[in-house]
Amino acid sequence: METTEIKVRLIKHEGAESKMPKKATAGSAGYDLCAAISAPLTIEPGALVKVPTGVAIALPGPENVALIYARSGLAIKHGITLPNCVGVIDSDYRGELIVGLCNISRGAYTISPGERIAQLVITPVTPSVLTETDALDETGRSAGGFGSTGKF
Secondary structure: OOOOOOEEEEOOEOOEOOOOOEOOOOOOOOEEEEOOOOOOEEEOOOOEEEEEEEEEEEOOOOOEEEEEEEOHHHHHHHOEEOOOOOEEEOOOOOOEEEEEEEEOOOOOEEEOOOOEEEEEEEEEOOOOOOOOOOOOOOOOOOOOOOOOOOOO
């Protein structure tokens, strides 16, 4: 499989270390993003915070998008997740990747400087054009909504 080069610029924050995103294992889909903070940051239950990563990227063009996902361990064990579920980084954005986090648990959680807080996945985008129409073709599901396919 051909690889795509993604240029990464590390941004310095006073008293904080900016880490190059890296994959935890050879089979990892995402690159870990770390908190570029100078002191521990406590997220109280129900709180929303923006955490700098110290990372900016350059995607090669509109055929790619970078997606920021929650780390499953933080989400399942501590209730720390992304308020928008997935962060979308467009190909023309060159600013620092800031991760929005929320605490959906009943207890406070403290992020340590340099802690892995999210994961970055680079994926292709299908070129498309939206065309208005008066009718859509029928399928076996058609307009069946949430839960229309059953439980099992």
